[in-house]
Amino acid sequence: MKEQIVEALKWRYAVQVFDSAKKVSEKDLNTILESGRLAPSSYGFEPWKFIVVENPELRLKLREAAYGQAKVSEAAQLIVLAWRTDGRQNIIRERIERTTKTYGVGAEALKDFQDMMQGSIDRQTDDALAADMKAQTYIALGIMMETASLLGIDNAPMGGFDAARVDEILGLKEKNLSAAVFLTLGYHGQDMAAERPKVRRPFSEVVEFIK
């Protein structure tokens, strides 16, 4: 398993050109999405939604909002990872609701937990809270990319887009969501980038041990 994981992560690269004729199987797609669903988040807020855009016209519109990058419409699948903009209003209540339901306890049993979450959110400015909610989606992104790579599915995250325009195209604002990052999935086509050696700092520069 160790070797398999490292192999998969070395194999993955930021695809530049997808083969639009090759599809991702439903099973693989669902496994990737399920990985994201199971991703941990701060306080278990799960402050995200994963929007799988399969509609070709919307994909073309999103491509425009991403400064014309072909991947947006040519990848087999496009997942828009969106963050919750209503963190201050709804997210604690929802967390308590699903916890009481899952554990079969009353809300009063979670009073301390609720206070802790409330304190954490109250301490943050709107900007800091927004940044944090958005940042959480990168946990799910990392997990979805590792899963895709383990399944042998090419994947590339994309951050270069006009988020306000994407939100408008997908009607995200009304749903208290905003686009954080795209994840494109599929199989690469004729792609020069596929041949290039991986650029990463050496282990000794990235990791420091304090003994």
Place this chain on the structure above:
Amino acid sequence: MKEQIVEALKWRYAVQVFDSAKKVSEKDLNTILESGRLAPSSYGFEPWKFIVVENPELRLKLREAAYGQAKVSEAAQLIVLAWRTDGRQNIIRERIERTTKTYGVGAEALKDFQDMMQGSIDRQTDDALAADMKAQTYIALGIMMETASLLGIDNAPMGGFDAARVDEILGLKEKNLSAAVFLTLGYHGQDMAAERPKVRRPFSEVVEFIK
């Protein structure tokens, strides 16, 4: 593999109590760190450092900075994921340097790429840039947690600490770093949390397909 991944992510939970007598093998630890090293990041900036704190005295100091949470000193391993605070000053130059070295090309071959990165950083305010550099570390965090889970190693992220104090304890400021999040690794002890069912929103609430 599909089943293995989903199993591992369902198995993982936010450990509350570690068995401090159980150690993580060096091989497993290195695989987890190597996964983080290979994590993708925006423009390949790798704006992070992973600090493995093994020194028991420092672990106790960090525990204080984390409001006394026992996990900080009792987990087999504590990794502090830190983000680069010198994004505006150094990060593009370093990215160009390692790319020219890896590809064996001159910097002039990367002029367009350099301009694109510069434009992206110039467009961001200091706060937005800081938030983005910090957010990138969550990609590595997600990947390290998935890898740990696939290896059967308990893991729990921790965001509740006084970052300024942690930076001081580890001397991070002088290194243009700041603590983003902790990742604790090991094997859980007598932990009530281990028995609890997983709380997650159902697939149909987390994922939306637009056909």
